[in-house]
Amino acid sequence: MTIIVKKNYSSSLFKIIKEKLNNLELVSLPTETVYGLAGLGTKIESAKKIYKLKERPLHKKLIFHCSDIKMVKKFFFLDQENEILAKKFWPGPLTLILKRKSFLIPKTLTINNDCAVRIPKNDFTVSVIKKVGLPIVMPSANRFKKLSPINAKMVSEQFKDTNLFIIDGGKCNIGLESTLVRIIKNKLEIIRPGKISLKQIKKELPFINLKENAERYFSGTSKKHYSPNKKIFLNIKKPASNSAYLNFGKKHKKEFRNLSEKGSLDEAAKNLYHFIFLADQNQDFKTISIAPIPNRNIGEAINDRLMRASK
Secondary structure (H helix, E strand, C coil), X not given: CCEEEECCCCHHHHHHHHHHHHCCCCEEECCCCCCEEEEECCCHHHHHHHXXXXXXXXXXXXXXXXXXXHHHHHHEECCHXXXXXXXXXXXXXXXXXXXXXXXXXXHHHCECCEEEEECCCCHHHHHHHHHHCCCEECCXXXXXXXXXXXXHHHHHHHCCCCCCEEEECCCCCCCCCCEEEEEECCEEEEEECCCCCHHHHHHHCCCCEEECCCCCCECCCCCCCCECCCEEECCCCCCCCCEEEEECCCCCCCEEEECCCXXXXXXXXXXXXXXXXHHHHXXXXXXXXXXXXXXXXXXXXHHHHHHHHCC
């Protein structure tokens, strides 16, 4: 049975979390994107526990989370182009592919010394990393290919047969995983779209070229992913009576939930996983239908997740 503790900044709670991580135990922590499953980033044993608990293939590499740029530079090489993006978007929902610098980072957690790295925009989780004094590895707190959680209840539901320690930090502010990018020889790869758009990145690096067909070796990049148990149908305007309809925009008489009645893509992103979770749990429906989502800004990331969830 999972243990859920409300987020607070008491020294006793930080002590418990630090001890658990140092003892190679796992903890679920909130971020601005989704809830993560955290382990010590310098111990292969912690990573193995994450892979086992998530039932995740070993070739899917984990994302390292740091407390600040100083920690990033201590453990990873931050070149000029990546540092421009880091200074603009960190802390925040952008993950960069950086080369391993410190021998403390297990080479087996890298791909030819490449590591996915970010600084989360969540004061509590950043404080945890600071107190530990080392990077943590933290993929989303879900079973492999299943829905990413945006609240503590969703984490608990997926791991209810375990004693996972979960920090309840409320609902995530963004609700989708970070944008994941790699820069190689003046070429930019968008490995996974997210809140930070290509347009925003190009504004900071106007000289950079875009490379297509990014390799998907990192967290949250499988062709089938983010899937509920029920079948998902996309771009639906007239849902079947036995399908939970997640609408977008103007109210629909058959809607189960509306991702954003006012047509806000940011609000839709924040609600997406939670509403799919609620529809999946509702026994009155056999399938889930999603209204068309505009493919602009974070809508591109929403449609990316929905396409993979529907496979």
